Amino acid sequence: MSASVDTATATPVPTRRSRGETLRLYGRRLLRQPIATVGTVVFIIFLLMALFGPWIAPYGFEEQSIPDRLQSPTLQHPFGTDNFGRDVFSRIVVGARGIFLLGGTGTILAVMMGTTVGLISGYFGGLLDEILMRLLDVLLSIPSLLLALVLLGTVGPSLLNLILVVAVLYIPMIARVVRSVVLDLKTKEFVEAARIRGERDSYVLFREILPNALPPLLVEASMRFSYSIFLVASLGFLGLGVQPPSPDWGLQINEARNYLESAPWMLAFPALAISLLVVGTNLMSDGLRRVLQPGREDS
Amino acid sequence: MLSFIVRRLGFMVLTLILASLLIFAATQILPGDVATMVLGRFATEQALDNFRGEMGLNRSLVVQYGDWLFSFVQGDWGESLSTRADVRDLVLERLRNSAMLALVAFVMYVPLGIVLGVVAAIRRNSWVDHVISVGSLAFIGLPEFVTGLLLIAVFALRLDWFPSSSAIPPDAAFFDRHTLERLVLPALTISLVSLAYIARMTRSSTVEVLGMDYVRTAYLKGLSRSRVIGRHVLRNALLPTVTVVAIGIGWLIGGLIVTESLFGFPGIGRLLLFGIQRRDLPLIQATTMVIVVIFTMANLLADILYGYLNPRIRFR
Amino acid sequence: MATTTETTTGRGSRNVLEIEGLSVAYRTEEGDIFPVRDVSLTIGKGESFGLVGESGSGKSTLAMGAIRYLPANGRVTAGRVLLSGRDLLSLSGKEMRSVWGSRVAVVYQSPGNALNPSIRTGNQIAEVARIHLGMSKQEAHQRMLEMLEKVKMPDPESVARRYPHQLSGGMLQRCVVAQAMVTNPELLILDEPTTALDVTTQAVVLDLVAELKQEFDSAILYITHDLGVVARVCDRVGVMYAGEFMEQGAIRHLFKRPLHPYTLNLLGCVPHFSLGPRRKTLNTIPGFIPRLDELPEGCIFAPRCSLAEPECRVAQPPLVRAGEDHLTACRRWPVVPTPAEHMDTITADLMQARGEAENRLLEARDVKKYYPVPAQGPFRKDKRKVKSVDGMTIWIDEGRTLGLVGESGSGKTTMARTIIGLVEPTEGTISLRGEVLGPTTRSRTRDVLRRIQMVFQNPDASLNPRQTVGQSIGRPLALFGTPRGEIPGRVLELLEAVHLSPSYYRRLPSELSGGEKQRVAIARAFAAEPDLILCDEPIASLDVSVQGSLMNLLTTLQAEKGTSYLFISHDLSAVQHLSDWVCVAYLGCAMEWGDAGDVLNPPYHPYTEALLSAIPIPDPDVIQKNIRLEGSVPSAVDIPPGCRFHTRCPRFIGDICVEEEPPWREGEGDHWIYCHHTFETLVEMQKETLRLADHDHGSPGVEVQV
């Protein structure tokens, strides 16, 4: 009927909804995005793998068996074995834990520190804000993989260092997101109403502002987590991640390079694992954004 | 406009100085004792002392930093600890190679990314959009070493269209079949992530512009769809893309490091890795600084271009 | 749905637009909704039809559906649309494009967004001429300049070369109108073209529309929620409610003798600008506009109608002819009371209840608030200041209301924020009952903070989206020392005071309408039991019927609790309705102030006079002076010397206004005017202008003169 024009002539007037309706609406929105649902399911499967890996894995991840080396996938070794005869499946399952530990802890740290910086910077503003933002700009002026390499190259790739590096890398981005939300909320009338009542800064920050900053923060955190997997795996591949013999997907792929033709499964399965997890997390965070912040396209 | 440029330039210089401080701190303060870091834990006290003297590590940190920065600005980037070669020559030569690789990738992903983003936005919620959007979400998540290895497995080992190693001679000419052939696979590898990134961002800015009142006005002026898109939408939608492309260079650099190592390509990323493996301090510092300068300049250029293209900034 | 074929016919012989039985549907997450159902109207050549109704009544949807420009989820489900006899709904997309822009043109609400920010305005206007009139570049350029002149644009050449962000709102709207008129379209749709503008600018744009009507013979469909605007520019009007017409007719008939309870109510709930006794309650409409997915059976207005009887709920009453050029959808139209009867029935006089309390509560003396101009470069700090408030003195008595009016940029909000301590004044003192207050909230005691509260303009941002109504109202109670156990009870009392049922206690703001949110915000302000509430445009963003009930609420609460208000508004009718004292501000400075009766009666300060003559009054017979302010408010960075109003003053004297600051002249009673003219000369001049306006009008039925 109408000409095919894809712009809105009017913003729909919000109709009143009860809370139950709102929740159901979120649920429906999520389910209406089958792709995001798939992403979430993939994420959860890997999360379970990370939690219960050692119980799921049929073999020890270090269990070498030279006679069994470079075996193609069989019932015994569903994903085949590597050049030391280790079970690829078990290494992947146990490796999930490392990824979640590094990426997850790093991201959580980054969220905590980034949120603190963003809250302070956005709420108090002024010179402090100016200084903090300039400092974050500096961190952002160095491409993240480069910064990670330099830091790990000089201090050495221990588990703690890896986590710290992930955190340092993502603090600026999270701080910026939080800051921009705070800047927006700070001028909102309900926050001014709190200041007029003489509420303390801590009340304003944690009761009035923070709860409203949570949805975008959640979205940002899930996105950062997916990047951190990417980063940790890349570091592993470059030899600056988790050190052997601990299982690490990036490292596994690096080892597989020399057996591309003779044992392609050594590459295929860890690559699949990384891709699935990162893509799944990406899809999940994209879905989260659509559910929690409809109308906003990308960040 | 001029004051805008001056302001941005000022910020860039400030950022660079702070970044140099950060790099200096990361390489010479964080590790604790530099001599031990470079020579290893089992070096003799004598050797450590000699090294410290040679590198001037006995001076105060402020002096060391000032000296280092001053020499760097002057073009004296020191001598490589592992190869004893002049760091500047080494870095500049590898930089040239990386620039070739980056350029090939750049001309592949920037236009394509923009086109895909715009198409997805115009056909919003159609299957074309879904394919592009989900595809870009997926590609953004695929690490370069995974895509690179897949490309090698298929195009080099299976089909044998391209060589699997991209080692090129130091004086390789750019427009040489031999060179270009070796650039294709790594360039493709680097492109995918950035391509996806640009497509996503372009899509979102285009979608935003499509919802603006002035686009409605344009349609209701009776303009054809192509004219509305070409004249009224793109102009505004591609403006943020300028910045996006510059930020994407950060991804490109990360991609370079991984890809060069994967393909054995003699670029600056591999040089950096080499430096890190050998704990070659001057080499690490110089490569990092060079990359940061380039990245910062790209952002500055993008800022200025953005300001120039945006009448709201140009005629403030 | 009964099909109504009846429409009022335009006075023109030829109908330009005929809409018959049009229905539009939107696909939504909850299924299809029908925002426009079986609607018909016609507009003749050279005629302007006003489409009024509250927000969400389907005005825009009707207009855009008729010209087939709906959002992607919208579609026309039934009906016929004829543009000069040609059926628009059967045209192909390509044919439709040749109609858009050449035979139909549209102007929207926000001029700032209607033009492309990265193309010079002139080129955007010329584009239409090139596409539809097949003109060459030069010809199109010529045509564009011609059009800019037609819309009275000063200096068209330079305006054409500028980008939209370099023009003011009023200028932009003129550019958009010029662009619309390039092809001399048969139909011009104006969708709330002045809602985003100041009254004074609105008046200029409305004059322009009236002139265009004379000059071009386009049919005009004028969409607005403001009955006053309709009275000023339209020949005929249709009142929409929840997707249907309630009433249609020539404006004189419809305003003099509305024949539908909804129209009558709409007219009753806006305060009329009249010089009679103030402070009556307004008639308001109980209940809400129904949700489109829960429309009532029968007459859709029945749940809110005081005349409803059981039969009304059986079948939807069709539009019937109730007089010459007058249709109504009310079954009981013969018994609909006249406006005068309607006013008399419910209005209660609130003035009686108030005694003579004359203690001064708040005094803000010589307040200045300067902001630094944002720096343009690291080495070029701008020393200039934005002078938001530039030496304003006001006081408020106990239990009384001070109304603060002025165009945007006059510093009203900054003044309120300074009083309450959200911003620190650059100069000046605020004192409460004689006690000088600290400059910021941090430096004030809890008791002082409690005594002054605020109600904000934007209902959507006034409440924390994550806190329930109970939490929002309970928090100030807890903070100011109500024992924990008593809080829920007090909250319920407060809810009742603002006419919300206890069921609202657990609701979140997202479950409330705009008016309900504002009620909660008012309850929250009263929770602190303050002496003074600053109301910063508390009703501006709401529908007229909701505005009316909120004004009633504010007046009754004041009568009950004796709280003082500072009522900030750009709407003089609302200010005169609520205020005891009035202060008229311009560019951060008071121009006239004193007792409301004195300020809003002649003699006026020239600025007040201009504001008054700009208000659209919902009565086609009222004669107003034709005083228009050209240009826009100057930048608060470069305030004009001498009298700051001299750049726009219609009563400008000469050098003295430019060189010398005017004196504050004191009139009889409590009345001060800041002008070089004496009271006597002002009286004389203003009488003369009114006589001229009266003469021009030349109609006998004069009622009120403003």
Ligand SMILES: Nc1ncnc2c1ncn2[C@@H]1O[C@H](COP(=O)(O)OP(=O)(O)OP(=O)(O)O)[C@@H](O)[C@H]1O
């Ligand atoms: N794209 C859309 N999708 C779904 N519902 C919509 C859409 N646009 C408008 N609506 C709904 O249709 C109804 C009519 O809206 P419309 O914008 O036509 O009203 P209006 O009278 O122009 O209101 P306003 O005075 O606020 O401009 C409203 O209930 C609105 O929420």
Ligand code: SF4
């Ligand atoms: S038809 Fe009945 S309910 Fe409807 S407006 Fe008339 S009197 Fe009221």
Ligand code: SF4
């Ligand atoms: S002083 Fe002069 S310019 Fe100012 S209001 Fe009076 S007449 Fe107008």
Ligand SMILES: [Mg+2]
């Ligand atoms: Mg509308």
